[in-house]
Structures are given as structure tokens and as C-alpha cells.
Amino acid sequence: MKYDWIDFYTEFATKLLTFKTDRKTLIQKIYAVYDAAGISVPKLESGDEIIDIDPFTVFGTFNKGITNANRIAILNGIASEFGIAANVPSNFDGIPVLNNLKATFYGFKDDRKANDIDNLWSLFEVALALADNDTEDNRQKFSEAYDKVHDQLCIRWNITMGLYWIRPYSFINLDSRNRWFIANAQNMPGEFVVAAEKKLKKVPYAADYLEIKDLCKKALDAGQYDYKSFPDLSYTAWIVSEKVNQEKSVEKGKKTSKAEFLKWFMPLLQALRDLGGSATPAEARKKIIENEHLSNEVVNETRGKTQVNKFENEVAFARNYLVGAGYIDKSVRGVWTLTEAGKTVELTADMASDIFKKGVSDAKSKKMNDSDALADSDVDTIHYWIYAPGHNAGKWEECYKNGYMLLGWGKIGDLRVFSSKDEMKQQMKKEYGDSSSYKNSAHATWQFVHDIRIGDVIYVKKGNNGILGKGIVESDYEYDADRTDEYLNVRKVNWTNKGNWIIKHQFPQKTLTDITPYSDFVQEIKALFEGDDIADDEPENIYPEYTAENFLDDVYMSEDDYTRLVGLLRNKKNIILQGAPGVGKTYAAKRLAYSMMGVKDVDRVMMVQFHQSYSYEDFIMGFRPSATGFELKKGAFYNFCKKAEVDSDNEYFFIIDEINRGNLSKIFGELFMLIENDKRGNTLQLLYSDEKFAVPKNVYIIGMMNTADRSLAMLDYALRRRFAFFDIKPGFETPGFREYRMALDNEKFNKLIRCVENLNREISADESLGEGFCIGHSYFCNLQPDTIDDSLLYGVVEYELIPLLKEYWFDEPMKVNDWIENLRSAIK
Template sequence: MAEQFKWVSFYMEFATKLLEYKTDRSSLIETLQKVYSNIGMKLPKLERDNVPKDIDPFTIFGLFNKGITDAKRISILGGIKTLFEIEADVPDDFSGIPVLNNMMATFYAFEGGDRRKDDDIDNLWNAFESAIKLAENDSEESRAAFISAYDQVRSQFAVRWNLTMGLYWIRPYTFISLDSRNREFMSNPDNISANVVAEMKTLKSVPAAEKYLSIRDKCKSAVESGEYGYTSFPELSYKAWIVSVENSEMEKAAKTGTSNAAFLRWFRPVLQSLRDLGGSATPEDTRKKIISNEKLSDEEVNATCGKNNVNKFENEVAFARSYLVKAGYIDNKVYGIWTLTDKGRTVEMTDELASEIFKNGVADNAAKSKEKNSLGDADVATVHYWLYAPGEGASMWEDFYSAGIMGLGWDELGDLNTYASKDEMAQKLRDIHGGDSSYKNSAHAVWQFAHDIKPGDVIFAKRGRSEILGRGVVESDYEYDDNHDGEYPNLRKVKWTHKGSWQSDEMFAMKTLTDVTNYTDFVNKISGFFEDDEEDTKVIDYPAYSVEDFLNEVYMDEKSYNKLVGVLDSKLNIILQGAPGVGKTFVAKRLAYSIMGVKDVERVMMVQFHQSYSYEDFIMGFRPSADGFDIKTGVFYNFCKKAERDSDNKYFFIIDEINRGNLSKIFGELFMLIENDKRGNKNKLQLLYRDEMFYVPENVYIIGMMNTADRSLAMLDYALRRRFAFFELKPAFTTEGFRAYRDGLDNKKFEALVGCVQSLNERIAADESLGEGFCIGHSYFCNMEPEEVTDEKLQGIVEYELIPMLKEYWFDEPLKVKEWSDNLRSAVK
């Protein structure tokens, strides 16, 4: 088995060697070129003309710490060892190393633009040198030098979180990497001390040097305490990677509804091995016993998986153990010792029970994961709205309002954080109260109170089924008051902003706690009770999103991006059109974010048009109500009103499948108002259903999307065409970004399939009945990691996505379908 973290000594020695070249970078570049020549590889593009005239040490480390295979990485390090005379062994294990995106692998901008400053690379060398000196001697003088050098490069183009990754590469026991995986891991109080978690919660951008060192110092104290199962930064980074892999597996299972994860096979062997060892053992002894009991071969024990070549057996056993801990079969209170609980000593672990444990784990993970909004970005937390009864018959309302809290009963459950799942809560309630009730609804409400409500969420206090008593904003996480002498020990702090009595014409659910976020009409109506007051909800600090982020995620060059933004800025309305799979929806959302500079989902709305979509859905119209019919406003009307109140900021209304709706019917009198020169309150029209003069604000941008291969649709209304600019999105197989992504996968069958699709696109473009608008886009092949590019995955794309499309394209030419179906299948054999 490979020795873990063997890379540390090699990386540190290489960093020390590099420092010798600080004043002789031409020799350094020559040596690098020889390294690549000797190993038969091409030096990656490091400058516009491919040959760098200067280079920094962090970028050199990035050559072998990005999206490449381990085989290539080992080959590069072998060449470095020879020419740089490194004494340490070339590592064959890269556990705990964060890697760069292939498209953003340099720490400087290429020459030829205004982003590259004359002293950028010199500054990077200074930061590199000061970091090594600080690692060798942490003195007041070395800290001051490091702070000055770090802050100098922090604001340079192409320097982002990768700066902390670079510091970690060169001295991994001294510097903590703040890559996204580590930041997410250290935001969980189960993984590290509270003072580090607090730092992570407020960390929205790359910290300045003093703050970074403060975070580093706090992390160092936490990991060296031995309380968290890792005693160094490499061990922490490796654990963060393990957890992210586990979460990824759970997310996949949640989407597919399956529970056949590979590590389920180890549930029974783990329990049996611990029983054989007397009920308690170290992880190493447990694994040895499993190997003996299961008569595992060396091949099974030493198999690796993933791009970091993690030991598959150890990894899966660790996952199995973590699920058994959550399910209450193994106690994890003592670090480094696995101990069976009473339940673990007696349980008969069947395949059905293992599957149930896994499903519960998936559900729990989903409950604890970041909230996802309608635009699907996991790093954006959205406000949720809750209906809440403060005690039976609202008996506790006055007390809770005065104390600035909301409370929940079920005191017999004790601290809600001690339960691993809703089922466990329900079982506890059945044990206490008996009877035939499943207690699933009660457990669901209690679980939501403890885990799903988030600071910033809005609470509507209610009495009965129609009266609203007040409104508040949640200010704390769940707290259990074990000294509470009443019936409500489960608490959250709430800033109650309103108190009174408002009657609703809609009946409320009888439940104590209800998430009503998705019932937008209801939320808008209840929120309307408080519109005249000045109290606002908590401001959400949304993640920043730059032009560089857009170019990093979307396979589009900067020139095309600037043209796209320019057209939208002048026209205000644009339609992104293109072939299937060119990523129109993905581009539309990221375009909005990049223009705003932030992922503010409150300023972006997406709808999808269809044949039944109407003016009443879009603007306003009569809808059934308890008393007959009421006028209700539509999504675009509401969006424009929101933008009108926030005129200093840009708002983006995205329409998917814009050509599938009856556009004249949907837009109605707004045909004129959406024109760029008819925007603003100087151009108003009388609305059809209400005595109201309406206008479309100047800060509203409309982005439509249209599939050019949809032959079932009529041509767009000419009146609408005049009001929209049209931007063609084409398959991006030949872009620099996609090439870098493809090279990172390093899979011959993937490359063969992409090559076949490019040839197919040439045939489609030349076909008089089709044309370029029917070419196959690149998104069918995106968002895969090297280990995910399996034969089954590629064959699935061919059989279930590409060939059905060809059958539709050439429905009357079966020979063409057969020819290209055979070509595609051959590419992935």
C-alpha cells in the first residue's frame, strides 16, 4: 500500500530548490522545458505564444497540481527529480492535495493585455520566498515580510483562493489551503473548533494576510489538539476530500433513488470484526480482521479509486463505519477506537437493513446540505418562509415575542441534535406514548425546527387557521435549553419585527410548523400585511461571481463574452439560440450573475414558456378563489415591481423555450413596453385587467432561450423579433476551455466519441434539411470527473441521448441513422 502524504517531503524539497532560481528565471524555464522534453510531454501553454519569458514558482507547482492523471503527474515529478536533483522519492500517492482548474492554472495573466503588470511575477516570487522563511522561523519580522508580500499579490489578476493552495503546496504543515472543499468542510462544527467555523461563515473572499494567518493559527491549534481525528493540515485536507466524495455519492443516490453504494457490503463485516475483537478495536486492527474473515486477496485490499488513487478498501470501510456511527451501532467518542454500542453487538445486519441505513443517511445529508434555489446553485442560500404556531392556541405568543425567541415543545425528546434521523425521533415518540400513531408528521416538524430552519428565514406566527399574529426573522441556529423549566426547551432566537392581528382569507395548515416558501402567492399575500412597514428581512451575503468565474465555467472566449454583454446592455432583450446541448440555460444564468458580479438569486427569475402559458400567468388575470374569482398578478408583473423598488440594481428575467409559447398572447400590450427606448415610467400603458398604468423598468433585462433544432415550432412573431437581439451559441468542442477539460479527463474513448460527434456535426451542417442549428452541443459531455468517464457512461450518452436525436433528425433516412449510430457505437467500444 502506498505511503500516505509521501508527497509532502518531495514538494517541500522542490520548493526549496526553486527558491535558488529567483534571480535566474531564464535558466529555470530552460530546465522546465528539458523536463518535459525528457519525459516526452509538451510543456503546457503558459503564455500566449506558448513560450514563457518569465514564470513564478506557484505556477510551476500548478503544472502538476491540476486536472491531470496521476500517471502524468508522476511522470512530471520524475523528470523534476532528475533535473532538479531532488533527493526525496517521487510520490505515488497524492492524498490531501487540492488541484487547480485546467483553464485557470497560471497565477498571472498572459502578456498582451492590461491585466498583466510589470511586477506581477516578481511579487509572486517575493510571496513564495517570504512564505518559506516564515515556515522556517515564525518571528515578528518574518510575519511582517509575509503579510506585506501576500497582500501585494492578493489583488493581482489570476490570484484568488489558489494563493492559499500554493502556500499549502510548498509548506503543507505550515499553511492551510482555503480551497472550496476545505472551506465547506471547516464550516461544519462537527469537523473543527467553533472559532474556525465562525471564520468560515464570514469568509466570502480571499482574506487579507493578517486574517489568513489568524485563520491558520486557529486551524493549527484545532488540528493539533487531537480532538478531530487529524493532527495536520494534510490530514485535514484528505478528510475534507473523503467527506466530499461521500456527500457526492449520497447526492447521486438521492437523485436516482438507489441505495446500492459499494460500501454497503462492509456493514456486516465491520460489525462482525469488532465482535470478534471483543467489541472495540483500532481502525487498523478492524481492517486486518475483515481481511482475515472475508479472505480478501491482495488485489482487493490494494485496489485504488478516484483521481487521487485512494485505497478503495480502506475508503469503503471508513464510509461504512461512518454510517454505522450515524445509525447508532458504533460509538465514536474516543478518537482512534471503534467501539460497538449495545445495539451494534446484537443487531442482525441484513442487506435490507443496510439499505435502510444508507437511505436514512442520504435523507439526513440532504436535510443538512446547503439550500438550493430555483436556479440550482448549491452555494447560494435562499430565504425560506415558515408558518408557526407559538404554543397550543398561540398561548405562548406574548412570552415568545417578549423574549425574542420561538419555541417548540416535545420536551420528552430531549436535545434534538442527538437524533440521527426523523425515523429515530418517531420511534422515540412511539416508545414514549405507545398507541398506533406513526408520529411521522410530528417527527418531521421537530426535525425541521432543529435542522431545516436557517438564520435569515422569515417566520409568520399564527393562531388557529386564519389569523396572523406577527412576523420575525430567525437570528440563531437551534438551541436546546436543558435548564428550561417549561414545556418548550427547543429554541431559536428571533427578531420579531411585527405584532398585531391580520386575517387571511385562506385556511392555514393545522401543523405547528410549515414551510410555505414554494407557495409564492400565499407568501406574497401574507407579506403584503407588512409592506407598509420599514422592517426588512436579513440581508443575504451572496457569493461573488466575476467575469473570470464566467469564463472559467462557460466554454466561451472573452471576446465573445464582451460582445454578448454589449448587445444585451444596449438592447435590454436578447435571445440565446443554438443547437441542442450548447448550454443555453447554463450560459443565461451565469451571464446574469457575471453582470451583477454576485449570485443574487433574488434578482434573477426563470420561467419556461409552453403552449398553455398565458397573459394571465405572465401579467395578470382572474383566478378562482374562495369567493369566486380574484385578479392575481403574474410572474413578470411581480418581477417588474420588485425591480422598480430597487432601481439601482440590475434584474434579469430568463425565459426558457421562449418560442414554445404564444408570444402575442403572453406579452399582450407589453410588446411595446419591452423595447429599449420605451422603458421607464415615461412610457406607461393601461393594463387589460386593472385600472393601472404600467411600465417595464429600465433595470430589467430579458434573456430568452430558443432551440434552433425544434422543427415543430412556427417562426417567431416579427414584432417580437424586432425587440430582441439574437446571439448564436455554438458547440464549443474546439474552444480552449473544452480542450483543457478533455485533456484533463485523459480518456481515449471520450476523445474518440467527441471526434466522432465533431465529424457528425460537419455532416449535419452540410445537410440541406438540417444545417448548423441542428448540430450536437458539447454539454452532453460536460461535468465529468476522470473516474466517472466509464464505458457505461459513454455508451449511455450514445444510446439514450445521441442516437434518439439522430432518429428524429433523419426519420425518413434510416441508412444515415444506421451509419452514424454505428460510428458512435464504435467510438466507445
């Protein structure tokens, strides 16, 4: 395959070297390139002005997440400014790209060291020399320069991408796709995979990088594979990984039709422009048909048993996403009107994809606003729903026969046009009168269109405790305007079971209820269908991958600390993460488990919180009141261990928040011995049962405790002997937090962080406090450049930090007042 970008990139790299000692001229040329391209210069420094730059970051400006049109425009400018003779490429196959938020190879001026950029230029120079003349002397010089850069801020796997850009036939790119690809023995020789395995677990130093490069080149030169060079390898890795990602998306039930409506984004905007800026939905569709020369076959295609028009449905979806992106106004019902932005925007395929992803992300954040802290917001699990098909299940036979579920409230129209439950409630009051609050009704209609997912399980109810059937959701929401009754809201369902069963639980008096959180309730209903062959067709959850690299991106912890933490937990099996409030213990706990599993399998992780009332009966088992007296109920840890026991090939993680708040001897009981690493698998008689119980070897226990909580006694030695203790410290100095500060680029925020770092040094030196009372970084996380402002920082200082200091130094008011003044001054 011909890579027409290579000649341009290598010539530019050679010419770029001449600016090593004249960076002022280089910066002027960069501004000229962007001016000629008509594109804003990307943010390359904490202020607006570039004060210095390295050659890899120069390459990174056009090798990141931008459109090909912008990339070509930049390269045309470079060709002109730098006198590049090679043709400007139009194809970029085999080129790895940077994350737009991490597109510099150096920290901003307040965070980088004095020689960081000089070191990058030195590496650039010796890398070109090594590529042109591979001698032992050049290898030694390269290794020294590479290792010096390796530990700098903002240097990770991106340095291997930078080396590849400047000499793609000489240096191997080790981005995530390439690492994944070459670690598979189907793609590379077994001896290479074995030799490279450990070296690919973290960013290699020069000796390991050169060994990987040499071994890989040797394997490619042997001619065993279709890919013969490093560019071939990168391109193949990209193609194969894309195919795998698409297959995973299909497996997760994300059907292609779900994103097919993206193709109508630009035609819809153009149709509205042609119609003067606004139109009814029917007029807009008619204009799209005219502009796009659509055939009758396309226009009249239907889908599902309800025969919903596919074209109309997808255009309606496109309109909803364009509303969310700010291109179409929704204030007038029944009229689609362009905003000022919508009148001029030219949507590319990448922009359309970003709008779709943002829409999905926004919907998830509305649904699970607080779950990001526990790392589960991107995990789509099967949910279980109780559903009433009409009054007294009057629509059940129709639903079962036709393979769908129906919901009423048809007068308010297509549910997708509403952006909130309040909008739904207002329309219900308008159509049905204001005699009701419509709170539950709006909640049901919102869930029907937004919360139910393909693959979810529907149980059909009748009365207070009757079950009529079970089914699996097979389609997205559809609006069937041709129905003559109230039930215009439709989802296709594969009804797998039909009958008449009675359960003990009383159903909620609502049309639609998500019962997933009520595990006992779900298990009681599931038990009705056990032994039924067709009841075992629930789709298997496909969980997102989660690696050590993901952990280090999410959690402000050094790579060395993470490696030690994982090794400690694997060896001891029980660990307690301890530290001051706000250092991210809870945030890190689930992510630690997921990174060790390699996947966000929520079924293999459980979290509980101890408190003074938590007991052995809650944790293991005990008698609980029931309708007929008392019954023996299994506890959280007992049930978790039983689940892990039958899945011994996989690791399970039990997480205990605030572990020191409970009476541990009372809670663990006889299990104190069984949780020890060398006692796993041994059995012991339980207190309330004649059962012999063991803690499986594949169960890991992660506890969290605040070292600053003075109200609690220290843990007893019996517990300490069975757990390892790992200190989680404030992450202000970690590369991740420093990159986060750079992305925020807020001077007051930076001053506040420097003030808190000074404050922590004083807290650490205080004999009555110490490191366990330091202020954690979590107080300052989850901020965005466009939302951070003075009032937000003021709130953190006044209502979170100052009350903490008053508690720490309650007997030293002068010291408190001094630090209050320091903190307030930082954000003035």
C-alpha cells in the same frame, strides 16, 4: 518586509532554464523530488507518465492549494536535486497560488498543439532576459513570445502568476485579488486606475500587460503607498481581500462560532485513539478535557437563553462532520468509533477547513439538488416560515418571553446525529410506536436543524388562519437535554412583533412550513406588519459576487462571444438565446444576468416558461376566480416591472424559457411596443385597467428557444424586430470544456466526444437539419472523475443520443444505424 522565498525562486528559475533542451532529465528530476518528499507526483498528463513539461507548470507544482508542509518538502527535494544554494523558505507571503484543478499551463497530449510547450519555454527564456536587462530588443522578443502563448489552451491570468514567480520584482501578478485591489482608486493613483480599467477586463496581450506593469511600478516607486514593490502589492492585496471576505461572511450571518468547532477535530480523534478506538460521547469529552488541559471556564461555558453547554455542542458538531468525512463510524448509537482512516489521519488546518466546506456543500446539495443548473445553489436568501409553538400554540408565551422557538420529538435525541429523514422516522417509530409513518414529523425535525438559517423570518400561527407574532432567527440549532418536557430542540429567535391577526389564507396543518415559494401568501402576511417600525428589521441579503470571469469558468463559451453577447443585450435590451437542445441556453441565461449585475442578486432576476396555455392574464394582468367571484390579479411581468421601477439604479433581468412555445401576440398584447429599447419609459393604457403602464429602462429580457423544435412555427417578424438573436453553439472546442475533459481524464469519454464532434459536422452539412440541430455539450456535463464509468456513458448514448438521431433521420435508417454503431464503438 522580507520575502525569504524570492531568492530561492529566482535561483531555481535560472537553473531551470538549462533544461530547456533536456526535458527528459528534468522530468526524471521531478520524479526524484517527489520520491524524496514522500508525496505522489501530481497529475500532469492524461496518462500516468509525464511526457513533457514547461517551466511554469514546474513552478505550479508547489504553488497551488497544498499544505505548507508539503510545499516545504517539495522545495527541499528541489534544493537537493538542482543544487539550489538559497535557503529553503518557510514563509510564502505574497505568493499567488493556482487552482488545483487547473494547475498545468498546457493542455493534455490529445488537446494541446505540437508547439505549445516549446512556446512556454521560449517565453520563460525571454522573460528572464527582460527581467535581467530591460531593453527595447528584449521587450520586443518578450512581446512576440507572450502573444504567441496568450491564445493557447489553459493560458489565462495564470501566465501573469507564472512570470511573477520567476522574477517577482520585475513582473506583476494579475490574479483575481491583485486585479480587484489595483482597480480601486483608494489603493492606486486615479490615473493608473483609469488607464488600467479596460486592460484588466480580460487577459491582456503583451503590450497591455507591459503597460500595466510599467504604470504600476511607477506608482509604487513614487513612494506614496506602504507597498513599494510587486511582492508588497501581492501580499497587501491578499491581506485586504481576506479581511473583506471575512467581513462579508460576518454580514451574511455566518458567525464565527459556526466554524469554531473545527478546532475539536483532531483532539476528538486523538481522544478516541487514547480510549482504544471507541467511547461514549461523555468519555470522549472527558478525555479531550484531560489531553487539552481545558479550564473549567472553557468546559462550563454556555450560550443562548437556553444555556446550552458550548463545549459539548461544538464537540458534537465536530463528530458529525468527522462522520461525513469517513473518520468516525455512526453505526452504533451512543458510541463514537474510529474508522480505519480515523485511526491514522493527521488533520491539518486546511484539511479541517475542507471537511467543513464539504459538509456545508453536501448539505446544500441535499437541499437544492437541482438548482445548480440555474446558478443559485450558493445563494442564501431569507426564507419565511409558518410555525406552530406546541398544540394550539400552547408554548407561545414561553417562547416569546425567553426569545426562542421550540420543537418537540425530544425522545429521539439530538437531531444532528441523523444523516437522513429516514433515520429520523425509524427512531420516531422506535420511541413513539409504529402506528404512524412520521413523514411530516421527520420533515419538520429535519428542516428545524438543517434548513432554517440565521436571518430567516418566523411567523407564529394559531389555528387555521391566526397569526400571533413574527421573529428573526438568531442562532443555529441547539439541543437542550436539561428540559423536562418534549421540547428539547431549540433555536434562538428575536421576536419583533406580538399580537393577534387574521388572514384569508388557510394554514397548512403542519408544525413547520417553509412558505417562501408562495409569494402571495408571504405578501399577505407581510402586509399585516407594514407601517410598524420594528417590522422593518429583517436582515438584508448579502449576495455572492459573480463576475464575467465566473461566467467564463461556468459556461462553455469563448471570451469574445461573451463580450459580444453582453454588448448586444445592453444595446438592444431584449435578446433571444437560440440553439439546439443541450447547448446550455437555460444554464447560461441566469449566469449571464448575474455576470452583468456583478452579483447573484436573485431578487433582481425572474424566470418563467411559456407554453400553449400561457396568456396575457398570466403575464400582465387579468381576472381570476376568487372566493367572492372574480378579482383582478397582476401578472408576473407586471409585478417584476413595478419592482424594477422603484429600484432604477439597478439592472433587472426577466428570463423567458421556451419563448417560442407561447402565443406571443396574445401574451405580450400592447407591450409589444413598450419593450422596444427606444420606447422604454413611455406609457400605454392597459387592457384590463385604467392604469398607464411603462416598461422601465433597467429591465432586460432574455428569451430562450430551441432551433431544433420542428413542431413550432417560426417567430413572426414583429417579435424578431424587437429582439436580437444570439446563437449558442456546442462548446466542445471552448477552453473550458477542454479543461473539463482533461480533468476527467477518461479515454472512452474523449473518444465519445470526438465521435459526437464528427457527428455534429455531418448534422451541420445536412440540408434538412443544419447547425441548429447539433448535439450540445450539456449531455456530457457535471461528471466527476471518480463517478464516470461505462454504465453512465452507455446511458447517455443509448437513452439520450440514439433516440435523438432516430428522430433527426427518421427517413434514413441506414445513416442512423451507422452512427449508432459509431457511438457504441466509442465507448467499448
